[in-house]
Amino acid sequence: MASTACFIIVSKNDIPIYEAEVGSAAKKEDAAHQHQFILHAALDIVQDLAWTTSAMFLKAVDRFNDLVVSVYVTAGHTRLMLLHDSHNEDGIKSFFQEVHELYVKILLNPLYLPGSRITSSHFDTKVRALARKYL
Amino acid sequence: MAPIVPRSGDAVFANVERVNAELFTLTYGAIVRQLLTDLEEVEEVNKQLDQMGYNIGIRLIDEFLAKSNVSRCVDFKETAEVIAKVGFKMFLGVSASVTNWDADGMSCSLILEDNPLVDFVELPDTCQGLYYCNVLSGVIRGALEMVSMKTEVTWVRDMLRGDDAYELKVKLLKQVSEEYPYKDDE
Numbered sequence: 001m002a003s004t005a006c007f008i009i010v011s012k013n014d015i016p017i018y019e020a021e022v023g024s025a026a027k028k029e030d031a032a033h034q035h036q037f038i039l040h041a042a043l044d045i046v047q048d049l050a051w052t053t054s055a056m057f058l059k060a061v062d063r064f065n066d067l068v069v070s071v072y073v074t075a076g077h078t079r080l081m082l083l084h085d086s087h088n089e090d091g092i093k094s095f096f097q098e099v100h101e102l103y104v105k106i107l108l109n110p111l112y113l114p115g116s117r118i119t120s121s122h123f124d125t126k127v128r129a130l131a132r133k134y135l
Numbered sequence: 136m137a138p139i140v141p142r143s144g145d146a147v148f149a150n151v152e153r154v155n156a157e158l159f160t161l162t163y164g165a166i167v168r169q170l171l172t173d174l175e176e177v178e179e180v181n182k183q184l185d186q187m188g189y190n191i192g193i194r195l196i197d198e199f200l201a202k203s204n205v206s207r208c209v210d211f212k213e214t215a216e217v218i219a220k221v222g223f224k225m226f227l228g229v230s231a232s233v234t235n236w237d238a239d240g241m242s243c244s245l246i247l248e249d250n251p252l253v254d255f256v257e258l259p260d261t262c263q264g265l266y267y268c269n270v271l272s273g274v275i276r277g278a279l280e281m282v283s284m285k286t287e288v289t290w291v292r293d294m295l296r297g298d299d300a301y302e303l304k305v306k307l308l309k310q311v312s313e314e315y316p317y318k319d320d321e
Contacts, residue, residue, distance in 0.1 A: 105255060110165060
């Protein structure tokens with residue numbers, strides 16, 4: 001498992017709707033802020049890159065020191081972003097695909113308003129389990 | 136010759152028109168979602184769903200009797216069995232089981248293991264207290280009222296609230312004898 005990994009989902013209106021620190025390293029308050037900052041900075045690159053390819057999985061779009069940003073853009077332009085320091089591309093791809101599936105289930109819930117924060121604890125548990133499995 | 140009472144609704148279910156399950160689930164979801172937006176109060180939504188169910192039930196019973204070939208039920212026990220095995224199967228595609236009879240046979244529980252209305256649904260914190268499937272209780276109440284049984288239908292267990300099944304308690308309040316709506320001399 002990667003020592004550092006931060007996963008966020010950004011809605012199509014550029015609002016973060018889900019965040020999780022899924023790394024095995026000890027949690028540091030300022031590191032979390034730094035991770036958010038790096039992911040935020042990567043959004044611009046994603047925007048440019050997303051329309052140049054038909055693939056949903058954009059490999060390493062940005063890097064910061066030893067940290068790499070990988071992004072998965074859904075058809076509805078929701079972005080699943082992962083900041084990681086491991087180089088396990090296949091694992092990351094599988095992780096994204098499975099989280100995408102979970103995200104679609106969340107979207108299908110009639111009581112969930114698209115673009116609002118994902119508060120489901122079930123989703124959170126599943127994402128963390130997937131992170132342990134693939135990253 | 137008396138019509139044969141179907142043991143289950145499978146045969147009827149195979150013959151009625153059906154829609155895609157997801158379309159059905161999401162349409163119902165959209166209704167509940169809209170009610171939540173419009174009425175704001177969860178209690179009001181429960182009431183409204185029940186009322187909608189009632190309005191469906193009083194019409195649905197005719198369709199049910201026309202297509203299912205069930206004969207007149209001799210007692211409330213048989214009625215409950217027919218609802219669970221034929222009614223639910225015919226309209227929802229699942230069948231329920233009937234248990235928890237009280238001593239005088241006036242109330243029982245219908246238990247649904249599977250409920251197509253709630254696929255994908257997860258209750259958020261803001262909707263605690265919502266009986267998502269309250270339309271079902273209304274349908275049963277409405278349908279039974281049309282065949283002269285006043286009932287009270289309440290939810291006992293709800294999977295969305297963390298229980299292991301859906302349980303509807305159906306209580307027979309009284310049997311209204313059939314009356315003509317008009318007097319002979321009018």
